[in-house]
Amino acid sequence: MPKISVDNQEYNVVGEDEGLIIQSAQLLNEKINEVNANKSSKDNITSLTKTTLAALNIASIEIKNQNEYSENITEITDEIKKITNYIKANIESNSF
Numbered sequence: 001m002p003k004i005s006v007d008n009q010e011y012n013v014v015g016e017d018e019g020l021i022i023q024s025a026q027l028l029n030e031k032i033n034e035v036n037a038n039k040s041s042k043d044n045i046t047s048l049t050k051t052t053l054a055a056l057n058i059a060s061i062e063i064k065n066q067n068e069y070s071e072n073i074t075e076i077t078d079e080i081k082k083i084t085n086y087i088k089a090n091i092e093s094n095s096f
Contacts, residue, residue, distance in 0.1 A: 007032050007047050031057045 002018045004011050004025035015021045031054035039045055 005029070007051055009047070027058065028054055031055075 001012050001014050002021050004013055004022060006025055006028055013021050013025075028051070032050050034057070035045070035050045035053045
């Protein structure tokens with residue numbers, strides 16, 4: 001059971017992939033640090049707010065990646081259909 005730190009809070013986390021848990025905590029801390037870097041010194045942002053904003057940043061990246069993946073799959077599928085149709089047409093035209 002890995003022990004992780006998120007925004008200086010310690011957690012014992014249970015999961016299937018210990019390495020993934022640690023990497024996830026590192027990414028979350030990076031995003032929290034970005035939130036910290038973007039706030040002005042007069043802003044009084046709680047740890048919960050920083051963590052929530054960081055999680056929203058990560059979620060938006062994930063959604064963008066999913067959308068790009070779907071677009072790539074559609075493009076690849078369309079190209080495979082074109083190639084398949086081309087092959088079928090050539091096989092049919094060369095039939096004896």
